[in-house]
Amino acid sequence: MIKLVTHSTDYILNTPNNTQLDQEQQQINDWLRLVATKQDKKAFSMLFKFFAPKIRNHGLKKFSQESTAMELVQETMMLVWRKAHQFDDSKGKASTWIYTIMRNYSFDMLRKMQTNKEDLVSEDLWPLLDAEEESEEQDHLQSKQLLSYINELPELQKQVVEEIYINEKTQQELADQLSLPLGTIKSRLRLAMVKLRTKMEEE
Amino acid sequence: MIKFHPTKEMLKAFSAGELPLSLSIAMSAHIELCDDCAEQVKLIESSLSDDTWESNLLEEADFGDMLQSIMNEEVIASSTYVNKAKVKTKVADQEYTLPTAFRQFNDLKWSGFGAVSRARIINDENNVRASLLHIDKNGQIPQHQHKGYELTLLLEGTFTDELGCYEKGDFIWLEGDVDHSPYTKDGCLCYAVQDAPLHFIKGMSKVLNPLGNFIY
Numbered sequence: 358m359i360k361l362v363t364h365s366t367d368y369i370l371n372t373p374n375n376t377q378l379d380q381e382q383q384q385i386n387d388w389l390r391l392v393a394t395k396q397d398k399k400a401f402s403m404l405f406k407f408f409a410p411k412i413r414n415h416g417l418k419k420f421s422q423e424s425t426a427m428e429l430v431q432e433t434m435m436l437v438w439r440k441a442h443q444f445d446d447s448k449g450k451a452s453t454w455i456y457t458i459m460r461n462y463s464f465d466m467l468r469k470m471q472t473n474k475e476d477l478v479s480e481d482l483w484p485l486l487d488a489e490e491e492s493e494e495q496d497h498l499q500s501k502q503l504l505s506y507i508n509e510l511p512e513l514q515k516q517v518v519e520e521i522y523i524n525e526k527t528q529q530e531l532a533d534q535l536s537l538p539l540g541t542i543k544s545r546l547r548l549a550m551v552k553l554r555t556k557m558e559e560e
Numbered sequence: 561m562i563k564f565h566p567t568k569e570m571l572k573a574f575s576a577g578e579l580p581l582s583l584s585i586a587m588s589a590h591i592e593l594c595d596d597c598a599e600q601v602k603l604i605e606s607s608l609s610d611d612t613w614e615s616n617l618l619e620e621a622d623f624g625d626m627l628q629s630i631m632n633e634e635v636i637a638s639s640t641y642v643n644k645a646k647v648k649t650k651v652a653d654q655e656y657t658l659p660t661a662f663r664q665f666n667d668l669k670w671s672g673f674g675a676v677s678r679a680r681i682i683n684d685e686n687n688v689r690a691s692l693l694h695i696d697k698n699g700q701i702p703q704h705q706h707k708g709y710e711l712t713l714l715l716e717g718t719f720t721d722e723l724g725c726y727e728k729g730d731f732i733w734l735e736g737d738v739d740h741s742p743y744t745k746d747g748c749l750c751y752a753v754q755d756a757p758l759h760f761i762k763g764m765s766k767v768l769n770p771l772g773n774f775i776y
Binding site for chain 2: 396398401402405408409410411413414415427430431434435438439441442449450452453455456457459460461463464467468471472476478479481482483484547550554
């Protein structure tokens with residue numbers, strides 16, 4: 358019933374945790390930090406070069422299917438790109454953090470294949486440690502604050518944010534409605550997001 | 561003090577994402593309550609990670625424009641992350657906060673059978689049923705055997721059976737040939753995973769076999 362992991366983990370369980378990173382591990386940590394702080398494309402390309410073939414290899418063993426293995430590479434590396442800033446350098450190896458992202462995504466993929474459910478339960482099984490839990494009050498405060506920031510945006514940007522995030526229009530729908538090119542909508546939205554982010558971070 | 565823990569093999573299988581959801585929920589909830597196992601899992605993840613990334617003999621693969629398309633994605637980094645709130649549930653006039661692993665189950669439907677109330681968690685895995693069970697004070701489940709395995713994770717309260725006395729966080733794994741009759745003095749809330757119905761074996765309680773199917 359339970360497939361046991363054949364790799365030996367005994368040696369590491371019986372030796373004191375070695376927090377000193379070796380050269381390769383340090384390099385990976387450095388790349389991830391550059392991605393986190395500056396969205397450094399060169400550093401991300403290095404991470405991709407190192408991890409993508411290994412993730413594909415792992416996916417092929419697990420799913421025996423090229424397309425699924427490629428999906429695992431795509432989604433894992435996308436999450437690394439998007440969530441790099443969540444990695445806490447002081448907590449250990451970046452490579453382990455990337456492993457857990459891949460593990461979580463493949464758990465959800467497997468469940469989807471077996472039950473046809475997209476319940477994305479992995480983030481509940483392996484919750485982000487140290488994250489604060491939302492409270493209704495906090496949530497309420499944040500939404501209120503965010504709404505007030507949206508109100509302070511220049512009129513054209515405000516309109517785009519409201520239509521897309523509050524009235525849930527797609528970017529294409531909004532472009533059609535305003536008879537504007539899609540690119541204009543995208544760039545207004547991007548400008549608005551940068552402004553909102555700065556405001557939220559200033560607090 | 562938690563006395564009953566998952567085996568090292570189960571911790572490894574969980575960390576590799578290889579356990580089914582029903583058991584993964586139990587592992588995650590136990591780890592949330594048990595610092596020792598949480599510490600072990602950290603080490604195991606690190607070691608599994610090293611094993612996974614070690615492979616040097618790799619096929620050439622063409623990733624096309626995957627790298628470029630990922631980097632074209634705009635990143636909106638927020639400096640604080642918030643977890644969704646844990647689920648609270650009310651049963652037998654008491655409110656309980658469930659561990660993080662249960663965050664998806666915010667619409668639990670409790671149904672009662674004497675001192676026992678049940679809320680189904682999972683029934684879509686082959687032959688496996690997972691439920692939350694609430695047993696009222698002085699409640700007893702008649703002596704029974706399991707045909708397969710039964711995992712009980714004690715979430716609140718205490719209970720005892722022929723094999724021992726259990727407290728919050730205890731992870732109790734029974735294989736088919738053990739029979740037991742759990743009793744709770746002060747009431748308890750458990751998460752139970754079984755891979756075959758309970759089978760009552762003693763005298764009159766045989767008529768309770770429908771109860772076995774209910775709990776299962």
